Amino acid sequence: MARIDLNHIRHAYGANPKSDKDYALREVHHSFDDGGAYALLGPSGCGKTTLLNIISGLLHASHGQLLFDGKDVTRLSTQERNIAQVFQFPVIYDTMTVYDNLAFPLRNRGVAEADVDRKVRETLEMIDLASWAKRKARGLTADQKQKISLGRGLVRSDVNAILFDEPLTVIDPHMKWVLRSQLKQLHRRFGYTMIYVTHDQTEALTFAEKVVVMYDGEIVQIGTPAELFERPKHTFVGYFIGSPGMNVMPVAVDGRRARLGEQVIDLPGAPKAEGNGIELGIRPEYVRLGAKGMPVTVRKVEDIGRHKVVRASLEGREIAAILGEDDNVPADPHVTFDPAGINLYDKSWRVEMGA
Amino acid sequence: MEKTWNNKAWFMVLPVLVLVAFSAVIPLMTVVNYSVQDTFGGNQFFWAGAEWFEEMLHSDRFWAAMGRNLIFSAIILSIQIPLGIFIALNMPRKGWGVPVCLVLMALPLLIPWNVVGTIWQVFGRIDIGLLGYTLHALGFDYNYVNDPFDAWVTVIVMDVWHWTSLVVLLCYAGLVSIPDAFYQAAKIDGASRWAVFRYIQLPKMQRVLLIAVLLRFMDSFMIYTEPFVVTGGGPGNSTTFLSIDLVKMAVGQFDLGPAAAMSIIYFLIVLLLSWVFYTVMTNYDVEK
Amino acid sequence: MAGTRDAVVNADKDQMMRNAPAAERTAHGGLADAALARRMRRRGEESRFWWVVPTIYIIFLMLPIYWLINMSFKSNQEILGAFSLWPQNPTLRNYSVIFTDPSWYKGYINSIIYVVMNTVISISVALPAAYAFSRYRFLGDKHLFFWLLTNRMAPPAVFALPFFQLYSAFGLIDTHIAVALAHCLFNVPLAVWILEGFMSGVPKEIDETAYIDGYSFPRFFVKIFVPLIASGIGVAAFFTFMFSWVELLIARTLTTTDAKPIAAIMTRTVSASGMDWGVLAAAGVLTIIPGALVIWFVRNYIAKGFALGRV
Numbered sequence: 001m002a003r004i005d006l007n008h009i010r011h012a013y014g015a016n017p018k019s020d021k022d023y024a025l026r027e028v029h030h031s032f033d034d035g036g037a038y039a040l041l042g043p044s045g046c047g048k049t050t051l052l053n054i055i056s057g058l059l060h061a062s063h064g065q066l067l068f069d070g071k072d073v074t075r076l077s078t079q080e081r082n083i084a085q086v087f088q089f090p091v092i093y094d095t096m097t098v099y100d101n102l103a104f105p106l107r108n109r110g111v112a113e114a115d116v117d118r119k120v121r122e123t124l125e126m127i128d129l130a131s132w133a134k135r136k137a138r139g140l141t142a143d144q145k146q147k148i149s150l151g152r153g154l155v156r157s158d159v160n161a162i163l164f165d166e167p168l169t170v171i172d173p174h175m176k177w178v179l180r181s182q183l184k185q186l187h188r189r190f191g192y193t194m195i196y197v198t199h200d201q202t203e204a205l206t207f208a209e210k211v212v213v214m215y216d217g218e219i220v221q222i223g224t225p226a227e228l229f230e231r232p233k234h235t236f237v238g239y240f241i242g243s244p245g246m247n248v249m250p251v252a253v254d255g256r257r258a259r260l261g262e263q264v265i266d267l268p269g270a271p272k273a274e275g276n277g278i279e280l281g282i283r284p285e286y287v288r289l290g291a292k293g294m295p296v297t298v299r300k301v302e303d304i305g306r307h308k309v310v311r312a313s314l315e316g317r318e319i320a321a322i323l324g325e326d327d328n329v330p331a332d333p334h335v336t337f338d339p340a341g342i343n344l345y346d347k348s349w350r351v352e353m354g355a
Numbered sequence: 356m357e358k359t360w361n362n363k364a365w366f367m368v369l370p371v372l373v374l375v376a377f378s379a380v381i382p383l384m385t386v387v388n389y390s391v392q393d394t395f396g397g398n399q400f401f402w403a404g405a406e407w408f409e410e411m412l413h414s415d416r417f418w419a420a421m422g423r424n425l426i427f428s429a430i431i432l433s434i435q436i437p438l439g440i441f442i443a444l445n446m447p448r449k450g451w452g453v454p455v456c457l458v459l460m461a462l463p464l465l466i467p468w469n470v471v472g473t474i475w476q477v478f479g480r481i482d483i484g485l486l487g488y489t490l491h492a493l494g495f496d497y498n499y500v501n502d503p504f505d506a507w508v509t510v511i512v513m514d515v516w517h518w519t520s521l522v523v524l525l526c527y528a529g530l531v532s533i534p535d536a537f538y539q540a541a542k543i544d545g546a547s548r549w550a551v552f553r554y555i556q557l558p559k560m561q562r563v564l565l566i567a568v569l570l571r572f573m574d575s576f577m578i579y580t581e582p583f584v585v586t587g588g589g590p591g592n593s594t595t596f597l598s599i600d601l602v603k604m605a606v607g608q609f610d611l612g613p614a615a616a617m618s619i620i621y622f623l624i625v626l627l628l629s630w631v632f633y634t635v636m637t638n639y640d641v642e643k
Numbered sequence: 644m645a646g647t648r649d650a651v652v653n654a655d656k657d658q659m660m661r662n663a664p665a666a667e668r669t670a671h672g673g674l675a676d677a678a679l680a681r682r683m684r685r686r687g688e689e690s691r692f693w694w695v696v697p698t699i700y701i702i703f704l705m706l707p708i709y710w711l712i713n714m715s716f717k718s719n720q721e722i723l724g725a726f727s728l729w730p731q732n733p734t735l736r737n738y739s740v741i742f743t744d745p746s747w748y749k750g751y752i753n754s755i756i757y758v759v760m761n762t763v764i765s766i767s768v769a770l771p772a773a774y775a776f777s778r779y780r781f782l783g784d785k786h787l788f789f790w791l792l793t794n795r796m797a798p799p800a801v802f803a804l805p806f807f808q809l810y811s812a813f814g815l816i817d818t819h820i821a822v823a824l825a826h827c828l829f830n831v832p833l834a835v836w837i838l839e840g841f842m843s844g845v846p847k848e849i850d851e852t853a854y855i856d857g858y859s860f861p862r863f864f865v866k867i868f869v870p871l872i873a874s875g876i877g878v879a880a881f882f883t884f885m886f887s888w889v890e891l892l893i894a895r896t897l898t899t900t901d902a903k904p905i906a907a908i909m910t911r912t913v914s915a916s917g918m919d920w921g922v923l924a925a926a927g928v929l930t931i932i933p934g935a936l937v938i939w940f941v942r943n944y945i946a947k948g949f950a951l952g953r954v
Contacts, residue, residue, distance in 0.1 A: 058539050078542040079683035091540035093554045104554070105544040109679055152544055364779035367771035368787065371831055374768055378828040379794050382805030445696035452694070454942045458935075459701050461945060462708070465934025467906040469891045470927045477714065478707040483722050483920065485710045516704060523700075524945065545683055577798035580891050598800035602892070605804045618801040629796045633789050 001193045002069040002160040004032040004055060009064035011050055017062065024050045025061070026217040032161070034069075035191040037184075039208035041198060043240070047217040048197045052163050055195065057081045068160050084153020085163040089170060090145035092137045099124070099133040102151045109156075123155045126186065143175040154186070161193040168203065180207060201241050213237050229283070230341075235348045238281050244309060244320045246343075247287065251280045253344065261315035263294045268339040269353030279345040284309065286341025287321035289329065293336035298329055383622075389615035407616035417617060419592065420600040427596060428575040431514055435571055436564070438515070439522025444556065446527050457527075460520040472584025475513040479585070499586065503593035510582045510594055517581065518571060525567045529560035562636075569632045573625065597621055708931065714924035722920045737925035750905035751929065753819065754888070757902065760823035761887040762880050765830040766838075769879065773838035774864070778847065791832040802828065803896045810897055817899045825893050830883040837882060841875025842868075874944050881941045888934060905930055 011025040020026055025047045032038055040048040053059040055066065057078035066074045073081050093101050102120045111119075124130040127147045132140070137148060146167055153162045168176045184207060187194055198204050204211050205225040213221045213228065213236070221233040232238040238246030251258040251265070258265045258280055265280065289296075289310060296312040296319065308323040314335065321335060344351050390407055411417050447453055463471070479499050481487035490497040499509040533555060541551045579598035582588070588595035588603070595603070601621065605614035714722055715737050716730040725731075741747040775781070776788060806825050807816070815821040849871070853863040869876070895907040909926050938945065 056539075056543065058542065077684065077686070078539070079545045079686045080680060082683075083543065085539070085543050087536040087540060089534065089536060091534075091536050093558075095554060095558045104546070104550075108545040108547065108550060110682070149540070152540075358778060358780045360781065361779040362781045364775035364781040364784075367775035368781075370768040371772040371791070371835060372787075374764070374824070374827050375791065375794055375831055378806075378824055379797065379802075382802050382809055385805040385808060386801065442696055442700050445693050447693070447697070452697075456697050456701070457945050458938050458942050459704065461938045462931070462935060463704055465885050465888065465931070465938060467889045467891055467904075467930050469906050469909065470930050473909065473923060473927055474707045474711050477920070477924070478710050483714075483726075485706065485728075488726055516707065519700075520704070542686075545686060547686055573796045577800065579798075579800050598798055601798075601800045602803065611804075614804070618798075621798060622801055625796050625798060626793055629793045630789070633792065 001034050001191060003034040004161060004193065004195075005065075005067040005070070006030050006032075006051075006055075007065035007067065009051070009054060009061045009066065011047075011054060011059065011061045011063075020217075023062075023217055025054070028064075028219055030212070030219060030222065032193060032195060035193055037187050037194045037196070037207065037209045039196045039198060039204035039211045040214060041201060041204040041211050041240075042214035043199055046214045048199075048214045049165055051214070052085075052165055052195065052197050055161070056083050056085050056163055058085075082156070082159055083161050083163060084150075084156065084159045085165065086146065086149045086153065086167045088166045090142060090149050092140075092145045092148050094136075094138045096137055097133065098129055098135055098137050098140070098148060101137050101148050102155050105152050105156055119155045119157070123151045126154060127151045128182075142170045143172070143179060146171060146179070150183075159192075161195060164194065164196040164198075166198055167196075168198075168200075176203075183207065201243075205241075213240065215240075231343060231350065232281065233350045235279065235281060235345050238283070238343070242283055242285075244284055246281045246283050247319045248279050248281045248345070249314075249317050249319070251278055251344075253278045258344070260294075263315060265294075265337055265342075266339065267344070267353060268342060271344045271351050271353045277346065278351075279348075281343040281345055282337050282341050284320040284322045286338040287319065288336045288338060289321050289323055289327075289333055290336065291330050291332060291334060293334040296333050296335050298333050301329060386615045386618050386622075389611045390619050392612060407612040408620070411613060411616045411620060414613075416600065417620075420595055420597050423594070424576060424578075424596045427511070427578070428572055430511055431518075431575040432568065432571055434511070434515055435519045435522050436568060439519050439567065440526050440560070440564075442519070442523045443526035443530055444552070446523070446530075448531065457524070460523055462520075463517050464520055466517075468580035469584050471513065471517050472581040475509060475516070475581070476585045479509050501590055503590055506586045506590060506594050509585060513581055513585065514575065514578070518574065522567045522571065525563040526560050529563040530556060533559050565632070565636055569629075572628070576625070711924050711927050711931075714920060715928045717921055717924075719919060719921050734921075737921040738929075740922050741925055741929065747905075747908060747926070750903055750908035753898075753902050754894075754904040754906065754930075755933065757819040757822040757826070757894070757904070758884055758887045760819055761826045761830060762883045764823060765827055765834045765883045766876060766880055768827075769831055769834035769838055770869075770876075773835050773842055774868070776835065776839045777842035778850070788835075791835055795829050795832040795836070797828065799829075799890065799892045803892055806893060807896050816897060817901045817903075819902045821897045822894050822902060822904075823887075825897060826887045826890060828893075829890075830886055833886065834879045834883055837879040838872070838875055841872045841878070845871050877941055878944050881937060881944075884937055885934070 006028050009025060009028045010023055012023045014022055017023055028051060040051060042048045050059065054061045057073075057076060057080075061074070064074075065072060068081065093104060096104065099120055102123055103116050106116045106119060120133075121130070124133055127150060129144065129147060129151070132144070137145070140148070150162075150167075153159060168179060171179060180203065183194075186192070196204070196207050198207075205228075209224065210222060211225060211228055212219055213234075215234070215236045221228060221237045223231075223233075228237055228241050232241065232246060235246070235248050238248060249260055251260045253259075253267075253271055256267045256270050258267055258278070260280070271278070289312075294314060296314045298310060298312045300311040301323075302309040302311070303325075305325075307325055308327070310321045310323050310329060312319050312321060312333065312335070319335070323329070344353060391405070446456055466474070478484045479487045479497075481491045481498060487497060487499075496502075497505050499505045537555050538551065541555060546554070577598055578596055579602065582594050582596060583599055583602075586594045588599045597617075601614055601617055604610045604617065713729060716733045716735070718732065718734050718736060721727070721730065721732060741751075776784065802825075810816050810821045810825070815824075845868070849867065850863065853867050858867065891904070891906050894904045898904065898907065905926065909923060909930075
């Protein structure tokens with residue numbers, strides 16, 4: 001396993017990139033720690049698969065440097081980088097048995113047959129396919145095939161990292177959960193460096209220790225699931241993570257107070273930025289509905305089981321609030337913002353608030 | 356796909372049935388009719404039973420033509436199939452090269468067969484043909500008109516020229532259907548070029564290769580026009596394949612009985628092979 | 644400056660320390676790391692010479708065609724005289740012979756007429772049949788399909804004489820329709836086969852949705868289904884055109900003068916005064932052009948077409 005450093009990586013698919021728009025990956029400068037489990041999260045087209053393919057060597061970045069454990073691998077081919085990757089659609093070698101599929105990467109590297117056998121048997125146990133060893137890989141179900149793809153990475157105990165490119169896309173919903181928890185277990189037991197690309201926030205938040213959120217060819221935030229939730233660094237993270245996403249509204253800031261139309265909101269601290277182009281973000285979870293505070297008009301209440309989502313209008317803007325399953329909307333509804341959940345944004349990026 | 360049982364579908368097949376019956380069944384019945392009769396000219400026919408069939412099956416001429424044809428088909432397959440796969444593997448997958456390759460490679464397939472013969476007849480001539488002239492200038496004693504070996508080489512090279520592209524295009528169709536992820540996974544698994552071919556490309560080409568082998572076998576087994584134009588079946592009988600012999604017998608000598616018997620034996624062989632192929636193919640589909 | 648260099652050296656040391664365990668880790672009793680790395684490096688290299696193979700092959704394909712074109716622009720004296728790789732005195736005489744003599748250019752028209760007739764007939768009867776095979780099971784369907792395919796495999800030489808007699812009986816000898824019908828022998832099965840492949844790729848739900856939306860079968864077939872398999876029809880038309888265009892044995896047998904194809908007229912160049920090589924070459928070149936045009940139109944579907952829509 002290895003630590004992976006991305007040094008100012010930029011990538012453009014076209015030959016002569018001129019402006020920022022031509023770059024699929026604008027600039028990524030980041031390190032993945034040895035043994036960490038990371039998720040790359042973002043909407044389609046944000047550059048997350050590009051970044052993954054640059055790490056695996058299927059693509060060579062137009063600019064920048066890639067290090068595995070401090071060793072420059074920028075110019076090395078996929079074969080030399082010694083990584084494993086699981087693709088969106090299961091890739092298996094149809095004509096081989098399950099056993100031979102797993103042995104394939106080892107045999108390609110000239111490993112002695114006795115060691116191959118030992119490693120393959122170990123791996124078959126790890127991915128729960130021991131009883132299928134002699135079967136042709138062709139007739140298996142999608143999740144079994146995807147396990148084989150994973151197994152081909154796991155047999156090589158010296159791989160630098162295991163990369164996943166939306167691996168659960170074609171898996172049945174109930175098997176998704178099973179596979180995800182097996183992955184987590186494998187990570188805990190063997191400490192692989194894992195990078196997992198997905199556009200599904202649940203997948204990302206449950207799998208990873210650290211989530212890397214990408215947007216428009218850039219990394220906008222890296223953090224634990226809790227950090228992403230409490231302190232989104234960019235309004236996009238606020239929208240994208242959480243259901244419903246964060247409420248964002250333009251405010252005028254003056255010291256420790258923010259003005260939203262007629263209303264004045266007390267801030268937990270004085271922000272480093274002042275003026276008009278500031279936005280206030282607050283998650284629906286921190287919007288309290290009650291008899292005091294700012295008056296709102298309730299438009300709709302969606303009951304989604306564990307809680308209710310209240311869609312209301314505050315100073316002419318849509319706002320969402322979360323209400324407990326047993327709570328009711330008051331007759332004359334007002335909202336207050338919990339200061340712990342207030343974030344301020346200048347040009348979409350979060351600004352710190354002093355005490 | 357799950358198909359529903361519906362005998363009314365017969366009405367949709369009916370036009371095809373009528374048309375093919377007209378252009379296949381009626382002529383075939385004529386052939387059967389001739390094969391069991393004898394004639395002394397005019398319109399008088401006698402019942403001859405299996406006589407012509409016996410004669411054919413004991414005829415050296417028939418077996419010689421059959422032998423030549425089988426050897427020809429075997430050579431053709433052993434050259435065109437590997438060569439076709441090899442070229443398809445080296446074809447570009449994207450960019451401007453793709454349409455250029457496809458169009459140029461398909462060109463020989465759309466040339467009328469006697470023109471193919473003419474092209475090679477001219478190309479191989481030692482006085483006015485580029486190939487014949489060059490070979491002579493280099494000191495080779497090449498002459499397809501007099502030398503049976505040279506005639507064979509010419510006919511085989513001509514067929515390779517004419518038909519290898521069919522194998523190439525079929526294989527290429529199989530290759531482009533392989534998703535990129537397979538090649539990427541193979542890179543990650545450190546597979547050699549050979550392993551990629553053996554475990555990814557070859558399995559995906561299996562089906563189109565079956566079609567290629569069948570088409571090439573059948574068409575080389577029925578070959579008539581091209582060698583007829585180039586060599587006329589000669590020198591001697593050295594390039595007289597089954598079809599050439601059949602047409603000589605039927606149209607040239609008007610030996611209708613033996614020609615019909617030969618047609619039927621010929622057709623039965625083709626039928627048998629088609630059936631074997633069809634069975635293999637349907638089983639392959641079921642397995643999938 | 645010195646400070647920076649120190650930092651760099653330290654960083655290098657750091658790297659070495661981190662690399663050390665990695666270097667000791669051998670690939671499970673396999674090759675030594677260095678040898679393995681070399682091997683993997685070689686595998687990582689994409690060949691830069693892939694284009695050599697297609698290029699050589701295309702040159703091999705084009706040379707004989709070039710030679711024919713070359714000859715078509717030479718006079719007979721030049722062809723039979725000094726050997727030259729390109730025309731020394733280019734002439735259009737050979738082409739003007741063909742375009743001014745009706746017995747030549749009519750042959751060209753004849754070929755195109757019966758090929759187009761055959762393509763239209765083959766596709767229009769094959770469409771409903773292919774639909775039946777792709778959507779329904781019915782009594783004897785598999786045997787019928789197989790029997791159709793065997794006709795594609797029938798040797799034309801077997802059919803040449805019976806065809807002559809059959810069409811004589813109907814008084815159809817030397818007509819375009821005779822050749823067009825005769826070519827249906829191998830083209831209809833082929834068209835059914837290709838179209839069935841393409842149609843099987845269209846989900847059955849589309850048919851059902853259309854019926855629920857109140858479409859009658861003919862309207863559904865023409866308005867919805869045919870546009871969906873347009874590329875399949877193009878490919879099938881390409882193949883029927885191709886096989887009808889290149890076939891000569893049957894076409895020649897069934898025609899004498901009025902419907903004689905260009906390819907058969909070419910044999911006329913053998914005359915008492917010897918071969919007219921130039922005109923033969925020019926006629927040959929002209930028979931290549933329609934094929935080349937047709938390929939150009941279907942070039943984007945050709946790969947799928949050659950796999951008969953089933954890959």
